[in-house]
Amino acid sequence: MLLPTKxxxxxxxxxxxxxxxxxxxxxxxxxxxxxxxxxxNKKSIGLERFYNTLLFLWLADxxxxxxxxxxxxx
Numbered sequence: 273m274l275l276p277t278k279x280x281x282x283x284x285x286x287x288x289x290x291x292x293x294x295x296x297x298x299x300x301x302x303x304x305x306x307x308x309x310x311x312x313n314k315k316s317i318g319l320e321r322f323y324n325t326l327l328f329l330w331l332a333d334x335x336x337x338x339x340x341x342x343x344x345x346x
Contacts, residue, residue: 293311294329
C-alpha cells in the first residue's frame with residue numbers, strides 16, 4: 273500500500289523501498305532479477321511488493337525499462 277498505516281513496517285513501505293531502489297540505480301543500471309535480489313537481501317521483501325514499487329516508480333516517471341534492465345530517467 274502506498275499510504276503508510278500504523279500496522280505496517282515503514283521500512284517495507286512502497287515509498288521507502290522506492291527511495292532505496294533510486295539510491296541503487298544512481299550508481300548503475302540493474303537487470304530486474306539482480307535488483308530484486310539486492311533489495312530482498314537488504315529489506316527481506318516479497319516479489320509482489322518489489323513489482324509494486326517498480327510500478328510506482330515507473331508511474332511517477334522516475335525509472336525506465338530497457339529490455340530486462342531498469343535505470344533512472346535522465
